[in-house]
């Protein structure tokens with residue numbers, strides 16, 4: 001069944017500043033949407049707001065999966081409705097092991113450890129890393145790979161991945177991109193990937209690329225847009241927003 005993640009007119013305030021000023025996005029199962037944009041333009045704020053982070057106040061607009069309003073749900077309810085978020089800076093959760101986190105998030109406990117190992121192999125993560133407390137003593141790149149293991153186990157309808165490629169070495173980057181591309185076909189995962197770099201997109205072909213500037217999506221285009229951005233930077237698009 002095809003699902004749709006719909007974001008309409010989303011406005012979000014952080015620390016008394018309106019950071020998101022009306023964001024519209026529609027993502028269907030199996031699609032890969034990419035958000036690029038300058039530092040501070042509001043990309044992570046979008047991820048935090050979708051996660052239901054307490055510091056992010058929704059001023060207006062909606063976000064829903066198949067008509068179910070996400071913004072009124074608790075973080076765990078959002079996960080149960082098929083939304084997975086991987087944050088730019090994954091949090092340490094001392095005392096909690098990845099396997100416990102996954103079970104709490106609703107993963108089938110049958111052979112869970114075996115499946116985790118298999119997912120770890122797919123992103124070239126040493127499986128013993130997953131025996132430590134969540135993100136504690138993991139390197140930057142290991143944390144990112146561990147998030148992708150979670151995605152492989154939980155098989156969310158939609159995954160919002162904030163700079164999943166940052167800190168990954170070039171081999172891991174390829175492995176992660178391939179794993180994400182496979183998720184779109186294996187169970188029709190819809191992906192919203194925030195990134196600064198085209199490298200991720202070599203093996204994860206975007207359906208669409210969106211440019212965010214000053215809290216709005218100012219341009220949308222096909223995969224070719226990432227080349228234009230790399231060549232010309234964001235200045236021409238910043239101008240388009242005013």
Ligand SMILES: Nc1ncnc2c1ncn2[C@@H]1O[C@H](COP(=O)(O)OP(=O)(O)OP(=O)(O)O)[C@@H](O)[C@H]1O
Pocket residue numbers: 014015019037038039040041042043044045046055088
């Ligand atoms: N908790 C906070 N308190 C105060 N200001 C914040 C907070 N979180 C974000 N901001 C501000 O909101 C704006 C948008 O930040 P955000 O993290 O969404 O940017 P970004 O597009 O993800 O940037 P980057 O590419 O650097 O990750 C920035 O000006 C930032 O300083």
Ligand SMILES: [Mg+2]
Pocket residue numbers: 043044045088162
């Ligand atoms: Mg960010």
